[in-house]
Amino acid sequence: MAIDPLQDPPVLVVAPISVCESNKVLVPEKGDVPSQTSVVGNNGGRRSKRLRTRSTKLDGRFQFDKKTKLLVGHPSPIANTSGCLDPEERFNRSLKKLKAISSISLGPDVSISSKDVLELIERKKPLANKVMDALLKFSRHILRTHEVDCGKLHVDVLDTKFISQLCRLYPKFTKAPVPQDFQFPTALVDVVAGVGELDRAELFTEVDYLYLPFNFDKKHWVSLCVDLNCAKITVLDSNVHLRTDASIKADIEPLSKMLPILFRQAASNPIMSQLLPTPFSVERSLCIP
Structure with a gap:
């Protein structure tokens, strides 16, 4: 199941409700909308005797299938x-x-040991790169084979090796007199183009969103959702209190500057070759559970 991180968070309007026992329909009472101070900052506890209800509209996007x-x-x-x-x-x-068992196979060339899985379950330390890459390989398979409305999802996933190689090039990239003339290694260009990988899709034509793993200080994994059509990178972080927005943008800045130029060099269609070399914008979604 894919989650759209770019959807604006829903607005919740708090109002007293009445419960009709015959059909369980929730009906707001007219003219009885409490002020903000009566909902927030009520230190004396909850005054209303009506049953609490959970909004299915807010939680529905994060429900899993049977x-x-x-x-x-x-x-x-x-x-x-x-x-x-x-x-x-x-x-x-x-x-x-x-x-x-000794190991679990997640594909022809991907396997992880039972010890790796146990560490993943216990969550006592951050995931190793090889474990993350195995999960990403499996995720790519699920995303590429899953269908929504009788159509393939326009998404793709790259591994941790791609991100680490790209970030290591940033010091050389900053020294280039003209950034858009910087030449990336053939290996990175081939990764973007999907050379030699049968399960890859073409960016900008078959793929609208590219997901990348990113590890802050080797302690905290997040996902970067690259919106190819809007030239935007959205940070999907389930613990937004660990880092400030300013530090997030500073760490993602190398990617935001290099990705559009790398996409131009790996162009396999006119959209990529005509992509503007301006940096992608960076923002963080605050509605990730």
């Missing part, structure tokens, strides 16, 4: 209650199976 819920341990809604395992029991059984 198949995914079963994979992560949610009981089947159609299974017999007596034969349905508790999620914790299913987790413990899966853990035993995991410890009994």
